[in-house]
Each structure stands twice: as structure tokens, then as C-alpha cells.
Amino acid sequence: MQLLSVISSYSSCNNGAYSLPAQGNLKKEAQNPVPKKQHQLKYLKSLVPPLMAAIVTLSPLCNTPVSLGQTIDVQRGASLFRRACIGCHVGGGNIIQPGATLFTKDLQRNGVEAEEEIYNLTYYGKGRMPGFGENCTPRGQCTFGARLQEEEIKLLAQFVKLQADQGWPNIEESSED
């Protein structure tokens, strides 16, 4: 039964806070065809799973704390990163300078773990990294490619920081935007 699987997948996030007594009964009925006179009752019971699913879904117990405080547009950050940064920083690494990855330990050692530092570095560049800001100077230090808006660099800095905090979990490389 489809509904039962919906319920059990939801119930896995409530740590057993809700018991679902209807499950066992419904399973049995699904196996043994119900006599006609019980049809009405079966209909009523079949309403239980969607109701429970709704309650469980709406329950605050299911909101994982991870989603709190993450107000940045990760999707867009990832898309910008793929467009401008991934060439040298694939997976948060650094193909040009292995000691300057985007992982927290390197960011800290190089004194650029603050979001503001990441912003400045991305705006003006550093060493062999080109700057991406619209007013980046001198020319030689700045990207030959399309410049990024301040707001885009800010989002990138937030994105890089967030990814570093999480150890650079894989970002979708296939989705197009």
C-alpha cells in the first residue's frame, strides 16, 4: 500500500514520538480482501494515513536544525561558483596552489576564513587568483572574463564559507542554470 510507505518514511523523522496503531490493521486488510459490509469502515480507516502524514509533516519535530539560519540562496551560490570558480577550485580544492584550498584549515592558516576576507580576495584577487570585482584594479590582477556584481561576490563569499563549514559536500554539477 502506497500510503503506508508514505507514513513509515515520515515516521522515521519523529523518533517514535507518534505511534501509528492503524498500520498493522491496515496491512492485514490489504492482504485479506474485506467483506462488502465492512466497506464503509475500510473507507474511514483509509483516511487515517493521510491525516497522520499531514500531522507528522506539519510537526515542528521534523524540522531539522540544519535548515535554520541558512538563509543564503545556496542554489544560486553554487551556480555562480560553477561559472566563475570551479575551474581552479573544483570540490573546494585548488588546482594551482594546493596550500590554498577553500577548506577551513587552509582558509584559517591563510587568514581568510572570515566572509569579509573571502569577499575582498574574490573582488581584488590575490597572487595567481584573478579578482572578479567590477572595479578590480590593477588590470593584470583582474579576471579577463566577465566581472561579477558586488552582490554576486557577497553571495559567493557566503557560499564558500558555508561549504567550508560543511566540508564541501558535493554540489550538483549536472543541473543547468
Ligand code: HEC
Ligand atoms: C584561475 C584560477 C582561479 C580561479 C578561477 C579562482 N581562484 Fe580562488 N584562488 C586561486 C589561487 C591560485 C589561490 C591562492 C592565492 C594565494 O594565496 O596567493 C586562490 C585562493 C582563493 C581563496 C583563499 C583560499 C586560501 O585557503 O587561502 C578563496 C576564498 C578563493 N580563492 C575563492 C575563489 C572564488 C570565490 C572564486 C570564483 C569567483 C575563485 N576563487 C576563482 C585561483 C583561482
